[in-house]
Structures are given as structure tokens and as C-alpha cells.
Amino acid sequence: MIFSECLIGKEIRRNVRIDVDEGYIRNIEVEAGSPNIHGLAIPSFVDTHTHYISYSLSLNRPRLDGIRSLNDALDFIREHIEDSLGEVVIMEGYDDSSWERGITKEDLDKITDKPLVLRRVCGHKAVLNSSAIRFLKGKFGDIPNLNEDTGLAVEDLPLSLSKYFPPTDEEIENAILNAERLLMGMGIISVGENASHRYIKKLVKLDKKNALKIKWRVAAYFKQLENIKDILDYESENFRIVGLKEFLDGSVGAKTAAFSKSYSDGSTGKLLKTDEELEYMMKTAERLNLGVWWHAIGDLAIEQALRVLRRSKRADKHRIEHFEFPREEHYKIAADMGVKLSLQPNFVRRWGNLDGMYRRLLGDMFFWGNRFSFLENLGANYAFGSDCMPPGPIYGILGAIYHPLKDERLSLETAIYRYTKTGAEILGDETYGEISVGKKAYITVLSRECLEGILH
């Protein structure tokens, strides 16, 4: 195979012949004659922070992705309210950051008496109508962090929707197989999946039947550790539990991320765990030869993560997820400690414009965040992941190369490098992630059309 262009390391080379034998790259020759495959050959993508199983399950529900105004959202809900056969209608993926105001319980009550739950794209916030509140209270009693007057739920309910409305085993299995098709279509070979114990058990079951094609590197939720203790040691080429997930704070969109200063409307997020709880978790992870995956978005949460990780002799085994709004010193500390960081450049694309949601809610704290080029120059141990908002790397790559703060822009080559080579590394894999002799030949070709779309 001779590719017209090929990313080797962080450099794009032309007319590159790659010889593959038994799945491994055996020889690479640059300027090797006329190409028979056009487009840019890159190592297959590694998406280091994902929720593909939940996303795949949610595809069976009405989705409000891309709806840009409250009125359009209300029209969509009216049109789709009858689509769902279940007792409760769940709609996914709304993003109210550009709407004139947020959606309310009253808006939903006017549309339907059926129990209706709308989950925001970030997964940290949901709006419920009165029937849904009655339904849930009847079944589960009081729901944490659900305000019955406003219908607004943050954290517990939206993050654990499948606990309140569990999918069947068959639905989970189909969701995994559909997710794999989706992943292959996007040129992704490996994911760092945040997975509930039921999803993990199903992944193991499918893997034992040799039904998995993608490499699933999984973080289990710390509070579900008991449920999976008998399969913690199970591993294969395509499946391995690598992390223990916990939330140190919430999201900016839900105004639950923990910052040292208040949001522009005066509200403040809060830390969800004590240092002692986190230290216990870190030690438990180390005893099991796993790393923690700590969700930390606001500077207070990031500071807490770094403070506790400092007590470890192996801070470089652990991860901070998102690491979105650290203060300047935190970037340096994280880089010095070698902590693994999974960043989401798609958040920059989506909410990080100079007139976007982040700036509106955070004021000057906006400028602290997502400094990719700064991290690059510090030699930090970071990689990219999509968090499935939206799924796939391309949208995020646009966020990195057209960063609204020009000084923080990455080149296309570096952005891809952070979505491939360092991605595989922070998942603990060394046999793939780059186009070089001796590595597995997982190669994705970005077509000319795709590249033109990126480099417009």
C-alpha cells in the first residue's frame, strides 16, 4: 500500500509505502512512488474518555442534538412525545447554552401528562415534568438533588438514569454491538469507556465469545466495585479494566463545577468528596493495580485532585478527567507529576467561543481553561477524548486547531497525535497508536473530503 500522505510521529510525509504482515507494520518507505490510496493515513484513533454504551442506548430515544432555540425544542418534544412506547418518555442531548432561557417543568407540563425526562447533553442536568416527579417518587421515594418545585435535577438522577430506568440485558448487548459499528465507522480502534457494572459484565460476556472487535479499556465506578470484584482480573486483547471513576465536581453548564470564584450569576458549585475519601479511593485503586479516573472541571476540584495525588508515590498511574479550568500553577504541577490527563477539545469547540457559554458563565475564569499549547510546551502527559459530546474525534480536532485563543491552538498533526499515540499510552497500551515498524497495523485514512472539511 502506498498512501499519498501519512502521519509519522508528528509529521506528514508524502507517498509512503507501508508493508504489513500478520497484522504488524514490517516496513515503511517514504517517497516510495505513486500512491494507490489517497487521503491522509493516520494511526487509528484512540478516544480516551467515552460513554459509547450509554450513547448507543440513547440512540433509541428521541434526541434533541443541534436544536438551537427553546421554541424549536418545544416543537420537537410535541412531535416526538408519542413515539415512545414506555411508561416514561426520556429525551436526550438538549443543549440550552444558546437558548433565550432554560426549559422548565411548566413548559413540559403544558405538553404532556406522560412522565417526561429531558437529559442535558452534559449528562449532569435534567428537567422533569410533574408526572415524572410523581412517578419517580412513587417508586424510589426522595431523589437526591431533584428540586420538585422547578423540576430540575442535577448530578444523581441525570448521571444514573439507567439506575432509575434500567435497560434490559438484551438492550445492553445490542447497544455494545451497535457502538462497535459506530466506532469502526469513525476509525476508532480503542476507547477509554466509563461503564456501569452491568455494562462491564456484558462486555466480558461478549469478549469471552470473541464478539468484540474494538479495544475496550474500562473505568468502573468506584461505588460499584463490589459488583465486579469477581471479574476485576479478567483481561484479554480487547478488554481490560484500567480505572476507577469518581466525580470530584459537576459541569459548567449545570453550574455544578467547583470554582474558587463564583459564576457570573453568583452561584457556586461544590466539591463532592473529601480529601480523605479520595485518598482511600486512590489507595484502593493502587492495591488493585488500577488508576483513579477523577472527573475534575473547576479549579477547586482540580486543585483537590492534585493535592491528594501528591500523596501517592505513583501519581503517574492516575488520571484526571477533563482538567478544564485549572489555574496556571495547576498545569505546571500536573505536568511535573506526570499525571495522566484526558482533555476534551470538543468542549472548546462547543462552549468555548469568546461569546460562548463558558465565557458567559465564568467571566475571566474562562481564560484559565483548556490551554492545549501551554500543556504541550510543559510536556504534560495528556491525550484527547470526546466524552461522546458528540461522539468521535473530528469535531474535537476542530476545537484544538481553531482554538478561540490563538496562542493555545495546536497543529493538525499534534491534535491527531494527542488522539492516537498518547491516547494509547494513557490507556496503558504500547502495541499500537503510531505508524511505525513493529506496531500493529491499525491505520485509518482521512479522505480528502474529510481533510478539506477540517482545513477549510
Ligand SMILES: [Zn+2]
Ligand atoms: Zn464523561
